[in-house]
Amino acid sequence: MTRKKKVMIAAASIVCVIIIALCILLIAAAIVGRELKVNPSRKLDGVDQEVQDALWYSSIAANSHNTQMWRVELYPDLSRLLITVDGSRTLSVVDPKRREAYISLGCYIETMSAAFDAYGYDTHVQCGDLSVQVSYSRRDNATVDNSRLALIDKRHTDKSGYHSDRIKQDAVSRLLNKYAALSIYQSDSDSFTYLKQASMDAVALQSADRAYREELAQWMRFSDKEALDKLDGITADMIGLKGVVKAFYYWTTTRESAKGDKFARQGIATAKSQLDNCGAFAVITGGNTFEELIDVGRITQAFWFDCADNDIAVQPFSAALETEPFSLSIDNDLGLDAPIQMILRLGYVDSYGVNSGLRRSLSDYIDVIR
Numbered sequence: 001m002t003r004k005k006k007v008m009i010a011a012a013s014i015v016c017v018i019i020i021a022l023c024i025l026l027i028a029a030a031i032v033g034r035e036l037k038v039n040p041s042r043k044l045d046g047v048d049q050e051v052q053d054a055l056w057y058s059s060i061a062a063n064s065h066n067t068q069m070w071r072v073e074l075y076p077d078l079s080r081l082l083i084t085v086d087g088s089r090t091l092s093v094v095d096p097k098r099r100e101a102y103i104s105l106g107c108y109i110e111t112m113s114a115a116f117d118a119y120g121y122d123t124h125v126q127c128g129d130l131s132v133q134v135s136y137s138r139r140d141n142a143t144v145d146n147s148r149l150a151l152i153d154k155r156h157t158d159k160s161g162y163h164s165d166r167i168k169q170d171a172v173s174r175l176l177n178k179y180a181a182l183s184i185y186q187s188d189s190d191s192f193t194y195l196k197q198a199s200m201d202a203v204a205l206q207s208a209d210r211a212y213r214e215e216l217a218q219w220m221r222f223s224d225k226e227a228l229d230k231l232d233g234i235t236a237d238m239i240g241l242k243g244v245v246k247a248f249y250y251w252t253t254t255r256e257s258a259k260g261d262k263f264a265r266q267g268i269a270t271a272k273s274q275l276d277n278c279g280a281f282a283v284i285t286g287g288n289t290f291e292e293l294i295d296v297g298r299i300t301q302a303f304w305f306d307c308a309d310n311d312i313a314v315q316p317f318s319a320a321l322e323t324e325p326f327s328l329s330i331d332n333d334l335g336l337d338a339p340i341q342m343i344l345r346l347g348y349v350d351s352y353g354v355n356s357g358l359r360r361s362l363s364d365y366i367d368v369i370r
């Protein structure tokens with residue numbers, strides 16, 4: 001064989017090896033980058049199927065860092081639930097006073113009342129001392145309202161970039177009429193510019209803080225396996241990564257690297273792009289007692305259902321409320337006479353999507369008591 005032929009065969013072999021390696025990489029990326037499918041147990045032994053199902057839908061509620069910080073006692077013979085905060089799942093760095101935990105509990109209770117209603121049950125909610133009691137009773141001839149259940153599944157946090165168009169005025173007017181605690185600032189207003197700047201500055205300050213980074217990293221998930229083992233926290237899917245990008249993120253990010261400067265810089269860049277790409281901010285005000293914060297959570301969740309129904313994408317943006325000095329001056333600067341408890345980024349997207357449904361099995365946090 002001539003030398004030229006040998007060189008050509010060697011070159012062809014190298015090209016083949018590279019192509020095979022690329023194919024293997026692409027197949028692996030396609031497998032790792034598949035959408036996460038969650039199938040936790042909805043079973044609670046000896047409890048009516050509809051109540052089990054309603055409790056499952058209740059858990060598809062907004063909650064800070066998806067820690068699902070609720071504990072539930074279910075008294076099936078009394079048709080009653082007692083809901084408290086699970087202190088092992090609260091966020092001591094960003095939420096030392098449990099403000100967001102109580103709001104999250106409110107979101108859970110509002111979703112619960114929507115879910116029970118969809119299954120044909122009336123609910124009665126009563127706030128106690130750091131606990132909430134929910135009693136339920138089945139209406140006569142009730143049928144299941146599947147469109148309501150679909151709305152619970154549709155509502156989710158969308159961290160992607162939105163179109164910058166203003167929110168349609170008729171939707172804004174309807175929402176403002178419905179919720180007294182709500183203000184909406186369209187993207188061409190001074191208050192929007194103020195909130196955007198405060199949020200950006202707060203994100204930069206938080207990202208530089210070691211304790212903040214460690215707490216966030218604890219609730220980030222770094223593989224589908226970890227997400228399915230723990231059934232909580234924030235996955236690649238929930239931050240909007242799909243396919244090869246999701247695979248690359250899981251291959252290159254560890255809990256340790258997520259505490260580093262590079263990850264923090266990426267977080268700041270993502271926040272900037274999120275804030276540059278939205279149509280408005282919504283702000284929800286309310287008092288600071290347990291009961292008032294439960295109310296704020298209920299209003300937030302109900303408002304979010306309405307947004308989903310109107311195809312308005314939503315992402316809470318809590319950094320400015322979690323960080324001084326921003327949290328100290330924001331109410332005054334916006335001229336509001338009650339404390340701001342939630343800031344939410346709003347906008348329109350091409351494809352609305354659905355909730356990832358990453359939630360724990362019911363028996364993980366519900367004690368059935370007879």
Ligand SMILES: Cc1cc2nc3c(=O)[nH]c(=O)nc-3n(C[C@H](O)[C@H](O)[C@H](O)COP(=O)(O)O)c2cc1C
Nearest residue numbers: 062063064065066100103104156157316317318319
């Ligand atoms: C009180 C509260 C504060 C939140 N703050 C933020 C936030 O600052 N940034 C963000 O992206 N999501 C935030 N979220 C959204 C949660 O991360 C989200 O609800 C949770 O991961 C569950 O996902 P889901 O809303 O898609 O069901 C917040 C939610 C609540 C209830």
